[in-house]
Amino acid sequence: RKEVEQDPGPFNVPEGATVAFNCTYSNSASQSFFWYRQDCRKEPKLLMSVYSSGNEDGRFTAQLNRASQYISLLIRDSKLSDSATYLCVVKTNSGYALNFGKGTSLLVTP
């Protein structure tokens, strides 16, 4: 079983739509959670951390459910520039590595 599982998509949504991505992780000892964004053939870039209480950054909202080992990312009012692959990332405190999901592909269309 993979450490981090994501629906690969693609999610095709019109501009202005709200879209939600889900992610599950297998290691209950995971302590740190992130969403990264990766544009086609580019490097991943940190989008936001995910906190237990949930957190928001502009149009982006991240939620964590430790009991279900589930992380979500909500994007409101989608823009064309939001088109990218969104990577769910988790880390345990004892480990040295970030565990990346395969990513969910989003295409926002006019």
Added chain:
Amino acid sequence: EADIYQTPRYLVIGTGKKITLECSQTMGHDKMYWYQQDPGMELHLIHYSYGVNSTEKGDLSSESTVSRIRTEHFPLTLESARPSHTSQYLCASSDPTGLWQFFGPGTRLTVL
């Protein structure tokens, strides 16, 4: 913007050649990492370093080797490239906690 650089950005090379992928960062980070990513697949850690003269293998087995003689420099070497090494190689560095990782632009390697 993170100050982490990789060269070359693209490399096409024949089987059996020795290659070195360069990675440099100007942020003074002690922790540096090499990841491998195939198209449509997740990133896998192949090497990491906690500081000068410290290198460890990551979760994904790799025939490559690394060195860390200077804080800012973390090159990766393949002694004899093979087609199975064709992939994208991403270098990263992080803050002391290892949580905030900044990635270089990557080297896309093709071995013919």
